[in-house]
Amino acid sequence: MLETKIAPSILAGNFSCIGEEVERLTANGADLVHCDVMDGNFVPPITFGAQMVESIRPHTALGLDCHLMVARPETQIESFARAGADIISIHVEACGKNTVRLMRKIKEWGVRACAVVNPETPVERLFDTVEEADMLLVMSVHPGWGGQKFIAGTYEKLRKLRAFCIANGKEEMDIEVDGGVTSQNVKEIVAAGANVIVAGSAVFRSVDMRGTIAELRGE
Numbered sequence: 001m002l003e004t005k006i007a008p009s010i011l012a013g014n015f016s017c018i019g020e021e022v023e024r025l026t027a028n029g030a031d032l033v034h035c036d037v038m039d040g041n042f043v044p045p046i047t048f049g050a051q052m053v054e055s056i057r058p059h060t061a062l063g064l065d066c067h068l069m070v071a072r073p074e075t076q077i078e079s080f081a082r083a084g085a086d087i088i089s090i091h092v093e094a095c096g097k098n099t100v101r102l103m104r105k106i107k108e109w110g111v112r113a114c115a116v117v118n119p120e121t122p123v124e125r126l127f128d129t130v131e132e133a134d135m136l137l138v139m140s141v142h143p144g145w146g147g148q149k150f151i152a153g154t155y156e157k158l159r160k161l162r163a164f165c166i167a168n169g170k171e172e173m174d175i176e177v178d179g180g181v182t183s184q185n186v187k188e189i190v191a192a193g194a195n196v197i198v199a200g201s202a203v204f205r206s207v208d209m210r211g212t213i214a215e216l217r218g219e
Helices: 015-027 050-059 077-083 092-108 123-129 154-167 186-192 209-217
Strands: 005-008 032-038 063-069 087-091 112-117 135-139 174-178 196-199
Touching: 005 209, 015 032, 015 050, 032 050, 050 063, 050 077, 077 087, 077 092, 087 092, 087 135, 092 112, 092 123, 112 123, 123 135, 123 154, 135 154, 154 174, 154 186, 186 196, 196 209
Parallel strands: 005 032, 005 196, 032 063, 063 087, 087 112, 112 135, 135 174, 174 196
Antiparallel strands: none
């Protein structure tokens, strides 16, 4: 069974001291730091760009998992790679037929490449990316805002994606899920096929960050 990894989203952190928030995640057992990048176009909100990633890079040795919710990811790959991203995730909705080509571009920078689908997008849209992917991401809420409820249809999408990966010799593929994860539903999410868990509010609003991260990991 694949190791479950917890990737807290700094979107739920305190932006006035984001370096310290990243250090707190590191000290309390997070596996990755999830960076939600929004451009005000692909999704309505605007969060931050590569400068934020560059600023937090010295604060942790953890992998920076940069989720590009942007309309033209091809214009951002180089800047995020140079800023210190370890993983760059791009949406098939934004990239279309260019998804695999852009994943190869990400990997040319020595960064792990991930393809993403939104809740309304069939998970089969990820199948063509499996050979190139280092990770795959299934959105379990509509991108743009934290604190949403987990969409139940995500379970079946995860099962289909994990089965496809196994059938195609990609048993060790990291499958990430993002949105609405809590201690109440995480076991079912993992059982469905996810092994990388993005959690924002559940971690940052917890009175015991270390305990919450451990609980989400199944410890």
